[in-house]
Amino acid sequence: MKDTHSITGAAHTDRNHDSAIKHVTGRADYTDDIAQPEGTLHAYLGVSDVAHATLNGMDLSAVLAYPGVVGVLTAEDIPGVNDISPTGLNDEPVFPTDKIQFHGQPLFAVVAETRDAARRAAELARIDCAPLQHALDPIAAQEAGYPHVTAPLKLERGDVDTAFAGTANRITGRMAIGGQDHMYLEGHIAFAIPGEDDDVIVHCSTQHPSEAQHMVAHVLGVPSNAVVVNVRRMGGGFGGKESQMNLFCAVAAIAAKKYGRAVKIRPDRDQDMTATGKRHDFVVDYDVAFDDAGRIEAVGGTFAARCGFSADLSGPVTDRALFHADNAYFYPHVRLTSRPMKTNTVSNTAFRGFGGPQGVIVAERMIEEIAYATGQDPLDVRKANFYGGEGRNLTPYHQEVDDNIFDRLVSELEDSAAYRQRRKDIVAFNETSPVLKKGIALTPVKFGISFTATWYNQAGALVHVYNDGSIHLNHGGTEMGQGLNTKVAQVVAEAFQVNFERIKITKTTTEKVPNTSATAASSGTDLNGMAALNAVEQIKERLVAFAADHWGVAAELVRFAANQVHIGDLTLTFDAFIKQAYLARVQLSAAGFYKTPKIHWDREKGQGRPFYYYAYGAACSEVTIDTLTGEYRVERTDILHDVGRSLNPALDKGQVEGAFIQGMGWLTTEELWWDDAGRLRTHAPSTYKIPLASDRPRVFNVKLADWSENRELTIKRSKAVGEPPFMLGISVFEALSMAVASVADYKRCPRLDAPATPERVLMAVARMRDGG
C-alpha cells in the first residue's frame, strides 16, 4: 500500500469495477459457485401446464418414488404463512391450494440428492384440475371483467374536458407496448443452510435481501432475527431479482429446515423465464389535443397493463408509467389513468425503468402523431413542448420541474450529431432509394429519481476501521454489475483520504445492515453512498475530537489528506494515527444512515413531490430498413446523458451504453409470445432474442454531460444512472418509424407497436403503402 500525494480511487475518477479481476479469471463467486456442505440437497419446482384451473389435488407418488428423491414440499409443508406477496396483499402463495392462475405456476417442489433427479422427478406429478376460461392480455382481461390487481391511479391537472372540447386538432390512438424478459445471465438461485433453533442462512441472488429475509421469516413462521440473507454479487438483476427471488428463498429455507440439510434451488433458464415475472406490457389509449403549431393543449391516457395473476410490484410500476407519461413535455391539461389488469400470466414485476419507459414512449408517440399531422420535424414539435417558461413547469402530479437542462442538452446533441443536415440527407436518400429507407430521430428523456414509496428512500451502512488502518465497508445495497460497491468505496476512500485498496468490500448481509431497501429505482449509490459517508463522518468526528484533545490543537487543524493525517504541524500516516486512536479507546466503527429529504407523495390526491430530482438525457439514432423484408440495421447513435457530477465516469458510461442497448432490445427484437393456451413460447435465448454485439449501432458515440451538476445535495452532486438511459433506446424505435413513414411521404404516423420486429416493420410498410 504505497502512500503518495494523492489517493487511488478518489471520487470522480475512473476506477475499474472492484471485482474486475475476479470476473475475467472466473474466480468471482456467484451463489452457485459457493462450496456446498456435505449432504446438500437440491430442490426443483413442479409447475402447472394449464393457464387457469381449479386445483383439485396432486398425486405426487411417482415423484416421491423417483430414485434420489428425498421428499416433496407442498402448501401443507409451509410452517408459517403461505404467502410471498411483496406488498402484503396476500395474493401470492408460495404454492397454491385451490386455484392455478397461470401456465407454469409453481405447484410444489421436489427435494432430491441431485438437481438432475429433482428435475426429472418434477415432471412425474399428476395434477388433478378443472380448467377455467383464461385471459392473457389486458384487453382480454377487461373484456372478461377481470379485476385490477391493485388500486388504479389517476393523475389530473387543469380542465381537461373543456380543453378537448375547444380544440382544433385532436388525435386519438392506441399503442401496444410489449414486455421484456430480464435475461440476466445468472438465473434465480437460492441456497439455504439450516442452523440451530430457528436459524437459517440463505445465500441468494436478490436485489432485496431485507425483503427476502422477511419473507423467509414469514413463511417459516419465525421472527426475522432468525434469518440471515447474504448476497455477494448477482450475475445481473435489472429489477428481475427485486421481489422474484422470494419464492426461491422461501422454498430453499423451508426445505432446509424440514430436512436439516443445506438445500439449493436453481431453476433452469426455461423455468426461470416462465415462472418469474417480467416487464409489464401495456396497451395505451391516448388522446392528444394541440394547436396548429403543434403545441400540446391537452392529453388524456388510459394505461392498461398486463400485471399477471397477482399484484407483486404492479401498483408502483403502473404508477410510474403515469409519472413518466409526460416525459419532457408540459401538458397544460391532463388526465391519466392506470388500469393494472389481472391476467392469467406470470405476475409481472420490476424491470429497469419500472413502468417509466412505457410512459415515456407514449409521450413520444404523441409527439410523432403531431409531427406527422402538422408536417413538422418531430424535433421541432419536441422543442415546442419542452418544460420551461412561465407557467410551463408543472407535471401532471403537481411537482415543479425546477432543474430542467433540456435546452442545452438537446441543442448540444443536435449539433454534435449533425441532426439537421443528416435528416435532410436522409429525406433526399429516401426519395431515390426504392427498397432501402432510412430514418433518424432525436429523443429526450427525463426520469424522476426516488422510490415513489417514500419510506423506501432510506439506507444504512456499517463501516469499521481496524486498528491496523484497514477499513471494512458494508452497506445495504447489492452489487449486480452496476459498480455500486466500487462507487461507495470511492466515497469512503475520498472521505477518509485513503487509497481505495485499503477498503474491503464485503457481501451484503442482513446481519450488518437491517431493514434495507431494494437496490432499485437507480437509487443504490444515492442512498448507500450517503449512508456510508454518514458512517465515515461519525468516525472522523470522533477521530478529530481525539486528535484535537490528544495533541492540543484546534479541531480545524486536523486534516485528512492522502493517506496521512495532519494535526497542526504534526503529520502521521493514517495507520499510525488509527493505532493511536485505538490505544486511546476511540470507537472506530459506526453505523451510518440516510433518508432522502424533501420528498412526499399523496397518492389519493395524485399530488406531491415524489422525486428528489430528475436525470436527463438525449439520443439521436439513425437506421436503415429493408422494405422487402422489414430487416433493419442501426447505423449510428449519439448519446448525451446527464449523471450530474459523475462519481466514476467510466462506470457511468458503461451504464449508459448498456442501458441503451437493453432499451433498444426491448423495442426491436425482444418479443414475448404466448400461445393460445397461455404458454410462453419464447422462454430461453434460443427463442427470446436480446441484442448481440452485431446489433449495436455501427457508430456509437456516448458522452456524459460533464458540465452537469445535481442541484440537490446528493452524494458528491452526482445523479442516478441505472434506469434513465434505458429510455434512450426509444430513439431507435422512432427512427424506424420515420423510415416506415417515408413510404407514404411522411404524411401519416406509422403507429408501430413495440417491439418493432422485422415483421412489424414490414407489416407497417405494407399498411402504409395500402393507405391503411
Place this chain on the structure above:
Amino acid sequence: MTHRTDIRFILNGTEMSVPDVAASQTLLDYLRLNRRLTGTKEGCAEGDCGACTVLVGRLTDTGLVYAPVNACIRFLASVDGCHVVTVEHLSGADGRLHPVQQAMIDHHGSQCGFCTPGFVMSLYALWMQTPEPTEAQVETAVQGNLCRCTGYEPIIRAAVAVSRYGTPASDHLTTERETMTARLQSLQSDERLVSGPEDDLSVIPSSVDDLADCLLAYPDATIVAGATDVGLWVTKFMRNIGPAIFTAHLNALKTIDHQDTTLLIGAGASYTDCQDALSRHLPHLSRYWDRIAGWQVRNMGTVGGNIANGSPIGDTPPVLIALGAEIVLRRGNARRTIALEKFFVDYGKQDRAPGEFVETIRIPIPGPNTLNAAYKISKRRDEDISSVAVGIQITVEDGRITQSRIAFGGMAATPKRAVAAEDALQGQIWSADVFDAAAKALAEDFAPLSDWRASAEYRMLSAQNLLRRFFLEQDVATTAAVQLETA
C-alpha cells in the same frame, strides 16, 4: 471384442481418465460439479448464451486445433482424446493475467461478470487465430456470447486491443503445442470405447467402418456429431440419449474434397470446417454461413447433422436442395445416394433406415450460367433460427430462364422446393414481371404456420419479396440499393 471403458482427455494441464461415463453426462456438469471448476458458467444450457464457453483442442489431419465450444451441450464422452481448456487455465503459473483478461479489465469489459469468462474464452480463441481482428471479425467471433450489461461496446474495444498486451506466440497453448500434441497422441486409440450404464451407454467407434458396425450393433442408437441439437434433448427435455454413438473424433468423416464439378463434404465436417471450401466453390453461401448460430455452435455442429435431424428450419437443407445436392447414406458396407430433397419425407420423418447414417453430402458446383443466392430471415440478424430461409439457383441462357431450383425452409413441415414458383420462371424471359409472377405463385406452394418466430402472413410476404430481391440483386445498378449490409 475388447472395448476401452475409460474416457481419457487432458483437462487444462492434467490427464484425466474417467470410467463409466454416461452418454448424457455433459461436459459442463462434469467441470462444475465433479471438478469444481466454477469459472465456467451455466447461462442457458442450450448453446445460445456462451457463458459456458471452453476451448477443445483436437488432433485433426492438419494438427492440433483449438476451438471454442459450448460446454453445456457438449457431452463428456465426446472430448475423449482432446485437450479441454477452461478459464482457470489462462493465467500463467506466476498468476499473471492473460492479455485477453488484462484488456477486458482495462476497457471495463465486465459489469456483472457472469458472461465474462465465456467472452474471455471466445476472445482468447479469436486472438490465437486472428491476433489483430477487425470489429466485424470480433462481432462474428462473439455471436454466440450474450452480455446483458455492457451493451458490448467495451468488450469489442478490449478485443481489438488484445494484441497490444501480448502475442499468441508467447501463449502457453502455442509454446506447449508439441508437448500437448504428443500427449494427445498417446491418448488416441484404435479400439472402440463402450462406457456408462446399460440404459445410457456411450459408444465411441474407432473408425468410420467401426461406426457402420456400431450402428448395426445398436441400430436405434443416437448418433451424436456436434451435439448442438442432441445436447438439448438432455438439458431441456431430460431424455437419456443412450445408447449414443459419438462421431466428432472421426477425421475421416470430415474430409472435404471435390471430384470434377462435385463438392464432397463428409457428414462430420463442422460448419467451420466447410467455410474455406464454400468461399472457393459456393461464395454465395459465405455470408449466409456466418449467420448460422454462433461461433461455438459452428465449431461443433455439422452439415450432416443439420440434414439428418430433419428439422424444417435447419439452415442448410434449403440452400443445398437449391444446389441440387445429394446425400450418400451408408448401412454396414452398403451405400445409396439420394437427392437431398427426397430425404425429407414429412415432419419428423426422414428416409433413413435403422442402422443407416449420412456419410457424405455431394454438392454440384454451379456452372457459369447459373445465378445463386441464399437468404435467411430471422428476428435477430445473427445467432437466430430462421423464420424463412431460401436457396435459389437460376440458369439463364440468352436472356431466358432455362432452369430454376428454389427451396424454402420455414414454409412447410419440411424443407421443400417451390414448384409453382419454379414453373412460373421456367422458360420465361428474365424480367421483373416474371419474378413477380413467381412470387405470387408461392401462395400455391406453401401455407406456412404462425408461431413465435413469425406469422404466416409475414412468412409468405417476406418469402415472396426474397424472390423480388433476388431479381433486383442481379442487376448491377440495383445490387447495392437492396442490400442492407453492403457497408
